[in-house]
Amino acid sequence: MYLSRFLSIHALWVTVSSVMQPYPLVWGHYDVCKTQIYTEEGKVWDYMACQPESTDMTKYLKVKLDPPDITCGDPPETFCAMGNPYMCNNECDASTPELAHPPELMFDFEGRHPSTFWQSATWKEYPKPLQVNITLSWSKTIELTDNIVITFESGRPDQMILEKSLDYGRTWQPYQYYATDCLDAFHMDPKSVKDLSQHTVLEIICTEEYSTGYMTNSKIIHFEIKDRFAFFAGPWLRNMASLYGQLDTTKKLRDFFTVTDLRIRLLRPAVGEIFVDELHLARYFYAISDIKVHGRCKCNLHATVCVYDNSKLTCECEHNTTGPDCGKCKKNYQGRPWSPGSYLPIPKGTANTCIPSISSIGNPPKFNRIWPNISSLEVSNPKQANVCDNELLHCQNGGTCHNNVRCLCPAAYTGILCEKLRCEEAGSCGSDSGQEAPPRGSPALLLLLLLLAALLGTAGPLEI
Numbered sequence: 001m002y003l004s005r006f007l008s009i010h011a012l013w014v015t016v017s018s019v020m021q022p023y024p025l026v027w028g029h030y031d032v033c034k035t036q037i038y039t040e041e042g043k044v045w046d047y048m049a050c051q052p053e054s055t056d057m058t059k060y061l062k063v064k065l066d067p068p069d070i071t072c073g074d075p076p077e078t079f080c081a082m083g084n085p086y087m088c089n090n091e092c093d094a095s096t097p098e099l100a101h102p103p104e105l106m107f108d109f110e111g112r113h114p115s116t117f118w119q120s121a122t123w124k125e126y127p128k129p130l131q132v133n134i135t136l137s138w139s140k141t142i143e144l145t146d147n148i149v150i151t152f153e154s155g156r157p158d159q160m161i162l163e164k165s166l167d168y169g170r171t172w173q174p175y176q177y178y179a180t181d182c183l184d185a186f187h188m189d190p191k192s193v194k195d196l197s198q199h200t201v202l203e204i205i206c207t208e209e210y211s212t213g214y215m216t217n218s219k220i221i222h223f224e225i226k227d228r229f230a231f232f233a234g235p236w237l238r239n240m241a242s243l244y245g246q247l248d249t250t251k252k253l254r255d256f257f258t259v260t261d262l263r264i265r266l267l268r269p270a271v272g273e274i275f276v277d278e279l280h281l282a283r284y285f286y287a288i289s290d291i292k293v294h295g296r297c298k299c300n301l302h303a304t305v306c307v308y309d310n311s312k313l314t315c316e317c318e319h320n321t322t323g324p325d326c327g328k329c330k331k332n333y334q335g336r337p338w339s340p341g342s343y344l345p346i347p348k349g350t351a352n353t354c355i356p357s358i359s360s361i362g363n364p365p366k367f368n369r370i371w372p373n374i375s376s377l378e379v380s381n382p383k384q385a386n387v388c389d390n391e392l393l394h395c396q397n398g399g400t401c402h403n404n405v406r407c408l409c410p411a412a413y414t415g416i417l418c419e420k421l422r423c424e425e426a427g428s429c430g431s432d433s434g435q436e437a438p439p440r441g442s443p444a445l446l447l448l449l450l451l452l453a454a455l456l457g458t459a460g461p462l463e464i
């Protein structure tokens with residue numbers, strides 16, 4: 001089925017506004033990638049950093065359970081109500097829609113009571129552990145913008161680990177440990193996110209806040225994204241400029257909120273007492289009615305639209321970038337190394353547009369006309385390719401390299417690398433000028449050197 005959905009515009013404040021005060025407008029929305037403006041030179045594009053709207057990402061995930069046959073109801077079985085171990089006449093039957101509890105019921109739109117939920121088989125094989133991995137995959141890097149919230153219909157597990165992957169499930173890192181007793185379960189001291197600070201925000205903690213013994217009536221487990229944002233943006237997330245500034249400059253922080261997959265590892269079901277009641281093992285199981293994951297496609301601030309097509313999310317890249325995350329420059333736009341957009345300065349950020357490749361601009365004789373045009377392309381990236389340096393791109397005929405951006409030539413010479421006699425350009429070089437023309441490098445060689453320098457200065461992936 002061809003399904004195309006557009007996740008468009010708006011910024012982080014839209015997502016969090018439901019629980020927050022009205023926000024100052026100086027944040028910048030990052031909802032437009034470019035706009036046409038009028039200058040002395042006529043109509044030109046003005047480029048800005050931009051990102052897709054934050055949205056409910058559960059619409060775009062694939063869920064996988066391990067073991068695959070862990071869902072209850074095949075064969076049908078009865079289970080007890082969690083609050084009453086003697087009321088064991090509830091039935092799970094995978095072949096009867098009204099009695100089935102398949103995984104998709106963790107992500108359905110409910111607004112109904114009782115809740116719809118996924119349920120595991122019961123712990124009938126005790127003392128063998130009852131463990132389930134629930135993997136959520138997007139096949140795309142996404143940036144989390146709000147708390148992950150998991151609602152249990154069974155008791156909240158005694159032991160659970162939330163994990164993340166940044167490489168499509170090849171490797172996993174823990175995000176947070178959850179236990180009734182952290183020391184016993186994971187040899188970790190219990191902590192709350194509120195114990196962290198700006199300096200320890202990336203610490204992986206074990207929390208007892210969401211376990212059976214703690215607020216027994218609550219069904220919910222959080223992974224606290226907003227509390228972590230608040231270390232930078234303040235308790236009401238009012239100072240988003242500060243958060244954006246940190247995200248811009250600290251890759252580790254940005255990566256912390258970025259995932260391709262999440263994995264919920266259920267390690268031990270809620271027991272509710274110290275000992276497992278072996279006579280009533282049908283009391284123990286996992287049941288989850290809802291999982292909330294809010295985020296946006298990671299497009300490196302080069303797109304506002306992320307398309308869901310053929311079960312796949314893809315950024316619609318602007319700024320002459322390409323790739324699923326706009327992570328490289330388009331062919332023929334590699335005039336300087338690729339760079340992500342920047343949130344700064346607030347509110348429009350910096351687009352860090354990819355600019356045309358040297359080889360695609362034209363022939364060397366046109367350089368004098370063309371280089372100024374390149375520099376007028378609103379580029380402010382310090383990683384811009386060198387025009388000259390002390391390694392490969394030497395200024396010739398006694399010229400000196402100024403800040404790697406131009407050669408300061410002796411009076412008689414001109415050209416990008418002072419390779420050309422000024423009189424030659426003026427057409428007045430003659431035998432009576434008393435000046436002998438020095439040997440010159442061919443224009444093709446110069447072009448090659450410039451291209452080579454651009455490549456050597458490249459930090460990001462390039463497509464040649």
Ligand SMILES: [Ca+2]
Pocket residue numbers: 105106107108110115116117289290
């Ligand atoms: Ca549900």
